[in-house]
Amino acid sequence: MPNESADDRARRITMRRGGPLLVEGPVEIELEDGTTVSSDRFRVALCTCRRSRRYPWCDTSHRRKG
Amino acid sequence: MNHHLRGPQLPPSRGPLSAAVTAYLSGTGPLPRPADAAGADPYGDDAQLALYLCYELHYRGFAGVGPRFEWDPELLRVRGALEDGFLAALRADTPGHDSLDDALGALLVEPVEGTGVTHFLRDEGELWHLREYAAQRSLYHLKEADPHAWVLPRLWGRAKAAMAAVEFDEFGGGRADRVHARLFADLMADLGLDTAYGRYLDAAPAPMLAVVNLMSLFGLHRDLRGALVGHFAEVEITSSPGSRRLAEAMRRTGAGPAAEFFYDEHVEADAVHEQVVRHDVIGGLLAEEPELAGDVAFGIDATEYLEDRLARWLLTRWRAGRSSLRTPLEAQMAHTS
Secondary structure: OOOOOOHHHHOEEOOOOOEEEEEEEOOEEEEEOOOEEEEOOOOEEEEEEOOOOOOOOOOOOOEEOO | OOOOOOOOOOOOOHHHHHHHHHHHHHHOOOOOOOHHHHHHOOOOOHHHHHHHHHOOOOOOOOOOOOOHHHHHHHHHHHHHHHHHHHHHHHHHHHOOOOOOOHHHHHHOOEEOOOOOHHHHHHOOHHHHHHHHHHHHHHHHHHHOOOOHHOHHHHOHHHHHHHHHHHOOOOOOHOOOOHOOHHHHHHHHHOOOOOOOOOOOOOOOOOOHHHHHHHHHHHHOOHHHHHHHHHHHHHHHHHHHHHHHHHHHHHHHOOOOOHHHHHHHHHHHHHHHHHHHHHHHHHHHHHHHOHHHHHHHHHHHHHHHHHHHHHHHHHHHHHHHOOOOOOOOOOOOOOOOO
16 A cells, blocks of 8 residues: 555554454565565455465455355 | 547337436437336336436446436436335345344355355356356446445545555556456456447346446445445455355366456455455444444345345356346457467
8 A cells, every 4th residue: 555654663463363364565475385475465364274275365265164 | 519429338228217218318308207217116127227327427428428417407316216216125125134243244154055156157157157247247347346436435534544445456556457347357358258348238137237236326325335335345255255266167167367367366355355344444434333233234135135136047047058148249259368
């Protein structure tokens, strides 16, 4: 997001029980195998349940099945 | 004499109301009486097209129709009568949840064995189904997120900031080639469809018009800002899993890279948007105006109701091997995937 002060303040990460971590973008993420992925979205949702087929990005696979 | 030649052509009418509105916009006849509008089947082709014509004047209009018709008081009176009928039908027919939490909770459960349109397309969809689906969905996706932008002046604080951030993403994050409407045009090109705005209005059946008219109705009325937010939440919450199934359908049928990318992008984007809309747009709105919780739930439930009607329309025809459109698509143009 175009926000000139974005670099001056702490980056906010929001935790949701049973859901993804929300991180203010842009982000670059180093995966276990040493490769990196990046996103310039204003906010990204990081998978915490490890079920995402687009890991590390959330794809809502954490949802309850009914 | 008329220099307003840009925009799609006015479509053929579907009954006396849409014929009269078309004639009025063309300068060749009088409007229907508001009483006639009030008496029509609110979900039928005629009333839905008449309403669609009125709303489209707020987006891009029609070739040969002067832009000042947008605020023509007589036309607005007819539009109001059509809206009253549509809204009254929705309030009567929409199975309402007892609370907003119930309405949201129901959306957040993924069926183990889904039977919706996206499940059908993932499992059995052929290219001709995908082309029909994209042709009618183009009525919305070629103006994706536009009706929701109208809510911004009616929100403030946390809700406004969050809604604007999601809209910024929908509009490509400042990059014209990433605007979601543009990504959808690229998908249409992969499917050999005409990407011209409004091209498939005549082909789209009433249940599809109703889905788009609902967004315009909610977007254009400050009174319905809560319903618009609920509608938007429904779209964003259901989009991610549905988009994954559609991306799989595009891959399986070899529809093309842009067709796959549109839905892949929505899997990821809408997993974020869902969180932002639920927690910050709805949360922010209700922190300021808690009395709107019922309207938010109505927006969710009315959207589900109209999407279910559209799904029944599509699946009934496709399962019988028939077209879901009013007019057949042109043969597929060659593409290079």
